[in-house]
């Protein structure tokens with residue numbers, strides 16, 4: 298790392314009086330201020346706080362920093378673009394990096410997802426995808442198709458439409474009523490099937506039953522199904538291989554657009570460029586964000602099929618253009634960062650690396666089973682979750698009040714490892730550049746942290 302950080306005065310940064318003006322995401326600020334974490338800089342897979350304490354980034358910030366921190370190629374690309382053109386008028390013009398980026402995305406996405414709308418954040422992408430689906434049906438003779446089917450435990454963003462698709466109670470009840478026209482089904486949680494079935498005898502009932510919902514609602518009212526290929530908030534919900542082909546088929550038969558929310562799973566995370574490749578299924582609309590710029594600047598987008606795109610071509614007087622936009626969509630600096638990230642992912646074969654290091658991380662996490670509290674390890678590539686249980690034989694859960702997973706995650710953070718955690722699980726999604734030695738450090742810290750929590754139970 299470069300020389301110690303000197304630009305800021307830590308005493309002022311950590312002063313409650315300075316911090317009380319701030320609101321973090323989904324955090325009780327009164328508690329945060331009592332023990333604040335202020336990150337000063339980062340390099341590779343390591344963060345450093347204002348005290349100089351190093352924290353291993355086992356979560357890529359929040360599933361974002363795919364190419365790692367301090368990547369020179371991305372930084373230089375951003376600097377060069379800032380020197381050339383920082384902003385282009387989004388209503389009247391585009392710019393060279395934006396054109397290059399949409400062409401590259403058309404190349405790397407599966408199937409004929411050849412049309413790309415650039416945006417700035419994941420919620421913008423899921424909102425745009427659902428609006429695109431509704432407008433598509435209006436312009437192709439099906440104006441009554443407006444309902445969106447999503448899944449419980451899913452998360453699609455914080456804005457009102459994305460939140461309406463979200464199926465995670467604690468993120469949305471505070472803001473209800475959410476928008477009408479959103480329905481939810483159970484996700485494919487085979488380890489704890491809500492239908493009390495067992496895979497593979499179940500014949501993937503959780504996917505097939507979505508057809509019944511479409512039929513009961515009336516196919517003429519259903520516009521889209523939106524899913525995360527691997528769901529984060531439910532605890533790295535990983536479907537069996539048949540799930541998405543079944544979903545694809547039933548969506549086709551009912552003229553329902555399939556939307557993949559790949560905000561987390563895109564750009565190599567699951568071991569292929571997109572989880573659509575990993576699960577061998579091409580959606581009609583693919584939402585991307587996070588790893589798209591590795592967090593260096595805000596960047597997101599949607600890519601959609603030729604069939605969908607064709608409904609939006611016409612003459613001005615036809616008024617069929619996509620009636621949607623955001624000020625920072627297609628920003629040249631963001632696009633330049635996205636191009637540099639794609640170069641890194643390709644040249645360093647970060648998809649292959651996610652597979653290789655993911656397999657290593659998984660094999661190391663298996664040793665956690667010796668502690669007697671691991672129910673299931675699941676995920677793909679470098680997106681892996683561990684579900685904790687009181688009894689691995691019966692799958693009995695810990696009392697939710699204990700918040701076992703939260704305790705493990707918080708202890709790990711104190712011990713120098715950032716993870717994603719919930720009452721019943723922890724998840725790992727480090728930068729794809731992580732080495733085996735760094736994975737060893739991750740697993741050692743998490744092992745010690747589980748032991749510490751067990752001792753205190």
Ligand SMILES: Cc1ncc(COP(=O)(O)O)c(C=O)c1O
Nearest residue numbers: 418419420452453454525560561
């Ligand atoms: C799957 C998924 N979709 C959408 C979003 C929303 O993205 P953003 O926070 O960039 O608006 C997130 C954010 O975590 C996400 O995980």
